[in-house]
Amino acid sequence: xxxxxxxxxxxxxxxxxxxxxxxxxxxxxxxxxxxxxxxxxxxxxxxxxxxxxxxxxxxxxxxxxxxxxxxxxxxxxxxxxxxxxxxxxxxxxxxxxxxxxxxxxxxxxxxxxxxxxxxxxxxxxxxxxxxxxxxxxxxxxxxxxxxxxxxxxxxxxxxxxxxxxxxxxxxxxxxxxxxxxxxxxxxxxxxxxxxxxxxxxxxxxxxxxxxxxxxxxxxxxxxxxxxxxxxxxxxxxxxxxxxxxxxxxxxxxxxxxxxxxxxxxxxxxxxxxxxxxxxxxxxxxxxxxxxxxxxxxxxxxxxxxxxxxxxxxxxxxxxxxxxxxxxxxxxxxxxxxxxxxxxxxxxxxxxxxxxxxxxxxxxxx
Amino acid sequence: xxxxxxxxxxxxxxxxxxxxxxxxxxxxxxxxxxxxxxxxxxxxxxxxxxxxxxxxxxxxxxxxxxxxxxxxxxxxxxxxxxxxxxxxxxxxxxxxxxxxxxxxxxxxxxxxxxxxxxxxxxxxxxxxxxxxxxxxxxxxxxxxxxxxxxxxxxxxxxxxxxxxxxxxxxxxxxxxxxxxxxxxxxxxxxxxxxxxxxxxxxxxxxxxxxxxxxxxxxxxxxxxxxxxxxxxxxxxxxxxxxxxxxxxxxxxxxxxx
Numbered sequence: 001x002x003x004x005x006x007x008x009x010x011x012x013x014x015x016x017x018x019x020x021x022x023x024x025x026x027x028x029x030x031x032x033x034x035x036x037x038x039x040x041x042x043x044x045x046x047x048x049x050x051x052x053x054x055x056x057x058x059x060x061x062x063x064x065x066x067x068x069x070x071x072x073x074x075x076x077x078x079x080x081x082x083x084x085x086x087x088x089x090x091x092x093x094x095x096x097x098x099x100x101x102x103x104x105x106x107x108x109x110x111x112x113x114x115x116x117x118x119x120x121x122x123x124x125x126x127x128x129x130x131x132x133x134x135x136x137x138x139x140x141x142x143x144x145x146x147x148x149x150x151x152x153x154x155x156x157x158x159x160x161x162x163x164x165x166x167x168x169x170x171x172x173x174x175x176x177x178x179x180x181x182x183x184x185x186x187x188x189x190x191x192x193x194x195x196x197x198x199x200x201x202x203x204x205x206x207x208x209x210x211x212x213x214x215x216x217x218x219x220x221x222x223x224x225x226x227x228x229x230x231x232x233x234x235x236x237x238x239x240x241x242x243x244x245x246x247x248x249x250x251x252x253x254x255x256x257x258x259x260x261x262x263x264x265x266x267x268x269x270x271x272x273x274x275x276x277x278x279x280x281x282x283x284x285x286x287x288x289x290x291x292x293x294x295x296x297x298x299x300x301x302x303x304x305x306x307x308x309x310x311x312x313x314x315x316x317x318x319x320x321x322x323x324x325x326x327x328x329x330x331x332x333x334x335x336x337x338x339x340x341x342x343x344x345x346x347x348x349x350x351x352x353x354x355x356x357x358x359x360x361x362x363x364x365x
Numbered sequence: 366x367x368x369x370x371x372x373x374x375x376x377x378x379x380x381x382x383x384x385x386x387x388x389x390x391x392x393x394x395x396x397x398x399x400x401x402x403x404x405x406x407x408x409x410x411x412x413x414x415x416x417x418x419x420x421x422x423x424x425x426x427x428x429x430x431x432x433x434x435x436x437x438x439x440x441x442x443x444x445x446x447x448x449x450x451x452x453x454x455x456x457x458x459x460x461x462x463x464x465x466x467x468x469x470x471x472x473x474x475x476x477x478x479x480x481x482x483x484x485x486x487x488x489x490x491x492x493x494x495x496x497x498x499x500x501x502x503x504x505x506x507x508x509x510x511x512x513x514x515x516x517x518x519x520x521x522x523x524x525x526x527x528x529x530x531x532x533x534x535x536x537x538x539x540x541x542x543x544x545x546x547x548x549x550x551x552x553x554x555x556x557x558x559x560x561x562x563x564x565x566x567x568x569x570x571x572x573x574x575x576x577x578x579x580x581x582x583x584x585x586x587x588x589x590x591x592x593x594x595x596x597x598x599x600x601x602x603x604x605x606x607x608x609x610x611x612x613x614x615x616x617x618x619x620x621x622x
Contacts, residue, residue: 009490009491009494009495009498010487010491012461012494013490013491013494188480188481191479191481191482192476192479192480194482194490195479195480195482195486195490196465196468196469196472196474196479196489196493197474197476197479197480198479199462199465200466200469202455202457202458202462202466203455203466203469205455206454206455206456206457206458207453207454207455209449209453210449210454210455211466212437212438213415213417213437213440213441213446213447213449213453214441214446214466214467214469214470214529214533215438215439215440215441215442215469215470216438216466216469217436217438218438224476228476228480270457
């Protein structure tokens with residue numbers, strides 16, 4: 001078991017609490033850098049998907065996990081990010097300015113929508129954001145000059161300081177590009193969480209009334225959180241457009257919004273880790289299920305091909321079990337595993353039992 | 366000059382006059398207690414002062430400034446901090462994190478500066494932590510510093526809520542039933558904390574409380590309210606002896622022949 005001796009406020013302020021902590025993330029980064037040279041091109045593509053969904057998940061995590069406002073419409077912001085990015089690139093903008101602009105545009109769109117949405121909570125907010133997700137499908141068809149109408153847009157190859165980056169031509173380069181964007185966003189996110197802005201989000205999530213009494217301008221905090229959340233999701237949408245090579249009105253259906261929400265819930269609401277864990281599940285689980293299915297079909301007398309929809313059912317079952325037995329998601333499992341390893345052999349079974357919560361003052365509106 | 370002046374304050378919810386034309390002043394450095402039976406409007410007065418409710422009529426003046434129309438999130442910034450009757454802490458954060466959120470009204474950085482974690486953010490953060498550690502020392506919370514709220518005993522949570530209010534460096538602290546749900550020993554401790562806040566920190570305390578042992582021990586002056594109206598104002602003993610107060614609590618004495 002590690003004991004950290006703190007002798008300066010900076011011990012608590014720094015992103016990494018000590019050298020060991022820093023070393024762990026250095027190893028993780030190294031693994032991420034080496035990975036594309038170890039696995040086949042197909043899996044590099046899958047891993048790139050994991051990165052992109054991690055980014056989108058981080059966006060949703062900020063608003064749903066850390067500010068406590070459920071959004072069922074985040075695919076809409078992926079769409080705004082993707083279409084604005086491609087529209088700018090097709091008008092001759094280089095990749096980096098177009099990517100940044102798409103983040104800014106999506107963030108502004110989010111800020112605009114956050115004002116009316118900030119007045120709602122719970123089920124009403126969920127319905128409003130769901131509506132947003134549905135509306136965007138039609139907008140994508142109607143706004144032909146930007147979105148290319150029904151046909152959609154094709155992603156041009158990325159030119160990056162003389163280097164041509166293409167999802168199929170140079171999968172490794174595209175992987176590193178996505179990794180870079182993800183790391184920058186992750187650092188910014190971590191900085192937010194260790195500063196007053198991030199704490200004001202947590203305050204809004206846990207008790208709006210005491211947040212107000214402590215000087216948090218709640219509508220403003222919600223707007224900032226929603227705008228940043230949308231900006232991150234917009235960046236993910238822009239990268240997704242390159243990953244998918246083409247986007248149209250069918251690329252960002254409501255199902256994507258719901259998958260994103262599942263991702264952050266299964267990963268663990270309220271932790272940055274959760275977005276990453278969830279991305280692995282969302283991207284790799286269907287893959288694993290279909291591999292298991294073909295294994296069963298060829299090696300056992302059962303023929304699962306006769307049962308269409310099996311994959312979705314298994315996926316849904318896993319998510320159901322997750323929510324019933326580990327509401328804190330994969331992150332919760334991870335924390336318990338880590339504690340077990342650190343304390344071995346002193347771990348006790350009841351250590352993470354949830355304590356009862358006390359009565360809250362009736363919410364004042 | 367009085368620190369807080371409440372003049373003719375009223376709030377009506379439909380036909381219910383929850384607070385009806387109440388006036389009082391709180392002098393700097395005193396412990397002013399509001400007592401009254403359940404539903405008398407004590408917490409409503411608190412919610413009016415912290416601007417969570419919109420008064421129907423009346424004026425609230427703090428430190429020479431009319432705050433009747435100030436938005437709720439500016440109240441902490443001018444030096445009024447509060448606790449809640451049923452504890453409104455941020456359950457999923459540590460004690461330290463809760464106290465740091467208490468510093469929000471003193472923040473000097475904007476969100477994009479936070480996101481880039483500029484040197485000025487680090488400086489502000491160090492300063493915030495220094496003050497928060499002083500509060501932790503003052504209320505002897507060091508043992509719970511890094512614990513999550515969700516696992517703490519009720520009495521400690523009460524204290525953490527006071528610590529969070531103190532972190533904003535207030536001039537006036539509003540304590541909504543600081544002793545409710547506490548054991549006899551914890552109530553005695555609470556009396557010590559309140560006296561310390563008044564004497565060592567020079568704070569002015571406005572308190573709502575039912576426990577008369579605590580009230581008579583720490584209060585400079587006591588205001589009794591019932592059904593939204595002020596009944597009596599004076600020292601604890603005077604108020605407790607007032608026939609109108611006794612009537613409000615126990616009902617009218619009937620004359621039996």
